[in-house]
Amino acid sequence: MLIIKNIHASVDEKEILKGIDLSVKPGELHAIMGRNGSGKSTLANIITGRDNFIVTEGSITYNGINLLDMATEDRALAGIFMSFQYPVAIPGVNNAYFLRAALNAKLKHHGKSEVNAADFMRLMREKVKLVNLDESYLSRAVNDGFSGGEKKRNEILQMLTLEPELSILDETDSGLDIDALKTIAEGVNNFRNKNRSFLAITHYQRLLQYMHPDYIHVLIDGKIVKSGDIELANQLEEKGYSWLES
Amino acid sequence: MKQFQKQFDDLLAYWPDEDQELRKLRSTAFDQFKNLGIPTKQLEDWQFTDFSSLKEIDYRLSGAEDLPQLPDDITEQVSNTYLLFMINGHYQPDLSDIPESISVTTNLENFKANKELYLDHKNLNPFSALNTSMMNSGVSVTIDSNVILEKPIQVIYAMMDISDPLMNHPRFVFQIGHNSQATIIEHYIGSTDMPYFTNPVSNVTIKNNSVLNHFRIEAEDPLASHIATSNYSLGTDAQLHSVSISSGSKLFRHNINLNFNDKGGNASLNGLSTIREDQHHDQNIIIDHSHNTCQSQQLFKYILSDKSSGVFNGKVVVQEGTKHTEADQTNKNLLLSPKATMNTNPQLEIYSEDVKCSHGSTTGQIDTEALFYLQSRGISKAKAIELIINGFAKEIIEQINNEDVKTYINNKVTNWLESVLIDA
Numbered sequence: 001m002l003i004i005k006n007i008h009a010s011v012d013e014k015e016i017l018k019g020i021d022l023s024v025k026p027g028e029l030h031a032i033m034g035r036n037g038s039g040k041s042t043l044a045n046i047i048t049g050r051d052n053f054i055v056t057e058g059s060i061t062y063n064g065i066n067l068l069d070m071a072t073e074d075r076a077l078a079g080i081f082m083s084f085q086y087p088v089a090i091p092g093v094n095n096a097y098f099l100r101a102a103l104n105a106k107l108k109h110h111g112k113s114e115v116n117a118a119d120f121m122r123l124m125r126e127k128v129k130l131v132n133l134d135e136s137y138l139s140r141a142v143n144d145g146f147s148g149g150e151k152k153r154n155e156i157l158q159m160l161t162l163e164p165e166l167s168i169l170d171e172t173d174s175g176l177d178i179d180a181l182k183t184i185a186e187g188v189n190n191f192r193n194k195n196r197s198f199l200a201i202t203h204y205q206r207l208l209q210y211m212h213p214d215y216i217h218v219l220i221d222g223k224i225v226k227s228g229d230i231e232l233a234n235q236l237e238e239k240g241y242s243w244l245e246s
Numbered sequence: 247m248k249q250f251q252k253q254f255d256d257l258l259a260y261w262p263d264e265d266q267e268l269r270k271l272r273s274t275a276f277d278q279f280k281n282l283g284i285p286t287k288q289l290e291d292w293q294f295t296d297f298s299s300l301k302e303i304d305y306r307l308s309g310a311e312d313l314p315q316l317p318d319d320i321t322e323q324v325s326n327t328y329l330l331f332m333i334n335g336h337y338q339p340d341l342s343d344i345p346e347s348i349s350v351t352t353n354l355e356n357f358k359a360n361k362e363l364y365l366d367h368k369n370l371n372p373f374s375a376l377n378t379s380m381m382n383s384g385v386s387v388t389i390d391s392n393v394i395l396e397k398p399i400q401v402i403y404a405m406m407d408i409s410d411p412l413m414n415h416p417r418f419v420f421q422i423g424h425n426s427q428a429t430i431i432e433h434y435i436g437s438t439d440m441p442y443f444t445n446p447v448s449n450v451t452i453k454n455n456s457v458l459n460h461f462r463i464e465a466e467d468p469l470a471s472h473i474a475t476s477n478y479s480l481g482t483d484a485q486l487h488s489v490s491i492s493s494g495s496k497l498f499r500h501n502i503n504l505n506f507n508d509k510g511g512n513a514s515l516n517g518l519s520t521i522r523e524d525q526h527h528d529q530n531i532i533i534d535h536s537h538n539t540c541q542s543q544q545l546f547k548y549i550l551s552d553k554s555s556g557v558f559n560g561k562v563v564v565q566e567g568t569k570h571t572e573a574d575q576t577n578k579n580l581l582l583s584p585k586a587t588m589n590t591n592p593q594l595e596i597y598s599e600d601v602k603c604s605h606g607s608t609t610g611q612i613d614t615e616a617l618f619y620l621q622s623r624g625i626s627k628a629k630a631i632e633l634i635i636n637g638f639a640k641e642i643i644e645q646i647n648n649e650d651v652k653t654y655i656n657n658k659v660t661n662w663l664e665s666v667l668i669d670a
Contacts, residue, residue: 048622051614076624084622088615092637101633102623109624141637142619158623 001026001197002047002166007058009039009046015056016042018222024166029198031208033233034219035241040201041085043219044170047199048082049075062166076102077109081164083155085171085201089143095154096124096138099161106162123161130190131157132183148175156187167191169200173207185210205233218244247280249304250376253413257307257380268357268364275369275378282372291371294557294589295499295528300471305413305443307382308335314407316341322435322465324654327400334405335383335414348399349388353417356386363419367449367477371501374475377415377447384416384446387430391423391453398429398459398648405436405444405467413443420450422458424481429459429648436467436494443471454481454508459488461651465658466494468525475501480540483510489645490517490529491655493662498527506540517546518642520662521554528557535563539570547642548579549635550586551666558590562605566597575605580612580638582666628667635663 002024009017016039024030034040045053047060049072060067067075090098104114115123121138128135131153143151152172159167169188173181188198188211200211208216208230216232217224218241225244226232254276258269284300285292312334320331320341330350331341337352344350357364363386369375387399403416422428432448444466452458466472472495478486492498504513519527533542548556562573579588592605612634620630639659646652 050618071627072618072621073624073626073630076622082622084619088613088619090613090616090619090634090637092640093620093633098620098623098625098633101629102620102625105624105626105629162623 001063003061005059007043007046007060008056009042010054010056011042011052016222017046019058020222020224022217022224024197024199026165026197027192027194028215029192029200029211029213030215030217031200031202031213031233032217032219033202033205033236035203038219039222040203040219041170044082044168044199044201047075047168048072048080073105076164077106079165080168081159081162081166082168082170083152083159083172085174087143087151087155089141089146091141091144093142095140095142096121098142099124099158102158103161127157127160130160131187133157149177149180152176152180152184156184160187160191165195166197166199169198171201171203173202173204181207182210205237208233220245247283247301250279253305253307254379257382260309265357267361268354271364272379272381275375276380278369279372279375279379282375285372291530291559295497295526297497299497300443303411303441303443305411307380308412308414310336312408312412317406320402320404323402324398324400324431324433324650326650327398327431330385330387330399330401332383332385332401332403332416334408334412335416337383337385344399347390347393348395349390351386353381353384353386353419356419363449367447370477370503371475373445373473373499374447374501377417377445377475380415381417383414384418386419386421388421389423389426389428391425393423393426393428395426395428398431398461398651400431400433402433402435403444403446405438405442405470408438408440408442411441411443413445416444416446418446418448420448420458422452422456424453424455426453426456428457429461431461431463431651433463433465434472434494435465436470438467438469441469441471442467443473445473447475448477450476450478450486452478452480452484452486455483456481457485457487459647460486461646461648462488462490463655464490464492464494464498468494468496468523470495471497473497473499476503478502478504478513480504480506480508480511480513482508485511486513486515487645487647488513488515489642490515491642491658492517492527493520493658496525498525500529502529502531504531504533504542506535506537509538509540511537511540513541514543514645515546516544516642516645518639518659519548519556520639520659521548521556522551522666523554524552525554526556527554529559531560533562533573534565535568535571535573536565538568541572542574544575545642545645546577547638548588549582549639550579550588551582553583553585555587556589558588558592558607560591560605561593561595562603563595564598564601564603568598569600571598571601571603573601573603577607578638579607579609580635581609582612582635632663632667636660639663
């Protein structure tokens with residue numbers, strides 16, 4: 001599904017990723033772990049196509065298509081979603097209106113008819129329960145005045161609504177208390193199936209205890225230095241990252 | 247200045263039998279105007295705006311011969327309102343619709359009955375003086391005490407089918423009695439292929455315990471110059487809620503002066519300017535807190551495209567010895583083009599201890615983080631930009647507490663935005 005080959009990437013002419021290889025198959029959940037500044041978020045940003053993140057070498061294909069040539073919105077329409085580490089507040093833009101615009105863009109892309117406002121609100125009333133977010137958040141401006149936890153719930157709400165094939169969870173666990181963490185992990189777990197894949201980026205193994213990743217990759221200084229299963233995450237929890245540094 | 251002198255002389259000759267006191271008022275004001283002159287960039291309050299075009303074009307006062315064929319229908323209007331219609335400066339009672347319970351008089355009639363309203367008017371700037379000297383248009387509207395108006399009063403001031411550059415100096419006197427509630431819409435529209443100059447002065451008095459919603463829509467022709475002065479005077483516990491939308495005219499300047507005449511007043515002033523090409527919009531606001539427990543809020547936003555330019559000058563003065571003053575002043579600007587410019591200067595002058603004041607200003611381009619966020623959800627860049635700009639405007643539109651006005655303005659802003667984005 002997602003094949004990353006020898007990716008090198010720079011931000012402001014500073015090389016952050018120094019040759020990453022990663023292959024994610026349908027239904028798999030891969031965790032990318034590493035310290036701050038190791039390149040985890042850069043990896044997420046080049047998959048989603050953010051400006052200023054420049055790929056200098058290597059390739060990324062998604063279902064056989066060269067992802068790097070595609071605009072951000074086209075990557076999203078192709079089935080890629082990122083839950084942001086720092087979801088941005090957009091004053092004046094209604095949360096439900098925005099999410100319906102996003103869903104309709106996707107439906108249209110797949111040649112399906114758009115969802116009307118009434119049907120959409122019915123759908124939303126179901127979805128908000130799954131992330132334990134009050135319905136009133138739908139009529140507020142996107143992330144505007146939301147607490148850290150509410151922002152993350154809103155991200156997962158969007159994931160559950162847009163139903164992407166590949167979801168990148170960028171530090172979704174940061175700033176969450178244990179209850180919120182459980183809600184979000186549960187939301188993700190219920191959403192998992194044999195076709196949906198996940199890249200969970202985190203520097204703690206806390207979230208992974210609830211999410212049961214298939215693979216763990218450790219990123220240090222722009223390279224994957226070790227891959228393994230959940231046991232690797234447990235080792236990191238115990239010993240930190242320094243034993244993996246050369 | 248020569249052409250203004252000629253127009254002034256012609257005006258006096260045109261109405262030789264005018265009330266002597268009114269004549270004197272005009273002459274004194276014209277002398278004031280001559281002394282002050284058209285403002286130059288040397289004057290601090292006017293420094294960011296170039297008024298030289300007003301001297302370069304020979305504007306002629308609109309006369310009876312400038313009344314065009316009347317339209318069958320006025321398409322550009324907010325629905326469900328009482329209507330006062332003026333075209334090329336001339337009041338059209340037949341196209342107006344106003345119940346008898348609302349007193350509407352011409353300035354001339356009103357001058358005879360309530361001279362003090364005109365004699366007390368202070369010409370705080372040269373354009374206000376020019377208006378007093380050449381006052382040739384406008385009406386006076388009086389809402390009695392203990393009245394709750396069912397519908398808004400909409401004043402439509404239209405300029406159309408003119409054959410040479412015209413000017414008008416409308417004077418509006420809006421008086422709201424005690425314990426009353428009213429909504430007034432000042433609505434300026436224009437469609438010509440000639441430049442014209444409209445220089446209105448609106449004197450608004452809100453007496454004790456009354457509430458006025460004042461909406462102002464400036465949708466003049468792009469060739470127009472619109473220089474306006476709005477003076478507000480609030481009585482005890484009076485409330486003003488105003489929203490000013492400006493998107494027309496090449497040159498726009500609005501002076502807003504607000505005075506609390508007693509304690510307990512509350513004023514909320516909001517504005518949205520949507521401008522493009524070489525439009526220049528300048529707003530200058532002075533709020534004078536000279537009594538206790540008064541509150542004022544200002545929120546002014548500009549959306550600037552192409553090489554348009556904007557100016558915001560807001561000043562809140564809290565006088566010595568006043569208590570429990572609350573004042574907030576915010577200016578936010580969105581630049582859609584690297585050539586667009588904004589000058590902003592929010593100021594607080596506080597001479598009292600017992601105040602809660604805040605002010606701030608931000609000017610920026612479209613938030614690229616927000617843009618990326620929306621795109622990352624599959625929304626096209628064009629649609630994402632539209633959502634963000636609409637969101638920016640919405641904060642002002644949400645301040646409009648009348649659904650018909652809100653719908654009208656919302657459509658205007660959406661259409662403006664679509665035309666700007668198509669051209670981009």
